[in-house]
Amino acid sequence: MTDPAPEPLSTWRRLAEGAVLLDGFHALKHAVRFGAEVPVAVTADRRAALALADELASDVRETLTALLTEVPESTYRSLVPRPHPTAVAALAVRPSREAxxxxxxxTPRATPVVVLDNPRNLGNAGAVIRLAAGFGATGVVTTGTLDPWHPTVVRGGAGLHFATAVERVSVEELPPGPLFALDPEGDDVRGIKLPDDAVLAFGSERSGLSAGLRARADHLVALPMRPQVSSYNLATSVAMTLYHWSLTGFQSPTSDSRRPSGDGP
Known part of the structure; x- marks a missing residue:
């Protein structure tokens, strides 16, 4: 193939520092599907990328056709820290923090907000954002030092940051609503109805809830767990809790041609 026009690469280099890296076809697909502004997208194999669009994302195929520029594989690899198997990458504009x-x-809210209290694992944070988007949660907020828009988190979330509100806040800045904090000493969640406007807080993978968040909780609730098992993975805990909420409060989002699962990371 011939070298591409230099404009997409110059755009990439100009925007890279402040933009959100969409790492892989599925991240780009979801970002476009949920309204992200994507000024540049590249692939080492445009034909293969558009074949994936035909198979998995026909609703955004036309947009991807216009967006994707083919570049040599060496150029693609130079733009990303960890090449994705789909050989697709893009830059998106991060949503306004104020918005x-x-x-x-x-308020009132129709779906809960998920709080990750001082999380440590980037991949787990991404998995939680993907779960929250799938359940139609209002948003995911983190406390502590982890950046929920870190490229590894966005990769783990498959670009679904653009389907829900994702921000880092302090405990004092948590969104309004009854605060249900997951804690081994809490009441069994199976006996509790979680309201649609709940704020659902989960402690870090290692140390649990911070003292500040625990003190602010309106309710402490616990997931059922076999004795002598130490804990669940963070994303698993969020999935179980959102599923419990969904049994009574969940209104399924309109699906169009969106696939809830099975279309890749």
Missing amino acids: NLRKLAR
Whole structure:
């Protein structure tokens, strides 16, 4: 193939520092599907990428056709820290923090907000955002030092940061709503109805809830767990809790041609 016009690469280099890296076809697909502004997208194999669009994302195929520029594989690899098997990458504009905070603060809410209290594992944070988007949660907020828009988190979330409000806040800045914090000493969640406007807080993988968040909780709830088992993975805990909420409060989002699972990471 011939070298591409230099414009997409110059755009990439100009925007890379402040943009969100969409790492792989599925991240790009979800970002486009949920309205992200994507100024540049590249692939080492445009034909294969568009074949994936035909198979998995016909609703955004036309947009991807216009967006994707083919570049040599060596160029693609130079743009990303860890090449994705689909050989696709893009840059997106991060949503406004102010707009996300307004969305999180708006009441009444139809779906919960998930709080990750001082999380440590980037991959787990990404998996939680993917879960929350799938359940139609209002948003995911983190406390502590982990950046929920870190490229590894976005990769783990498959680009679904653009389907829900994702921000880092302090405990004092948590969105309004009854705060249900997951804690081994809490009441069994199976006996509790989680309201649609709940704020669902989960402690870190290693140390659990921080003292500040635990003190602010309106309710402590616990997931059922066999004795002598130490804990669940963070994403598993969030999935179990959102599923419990969904049994009574969940309104399924309209699906169009969106696939809830099975279309890759």
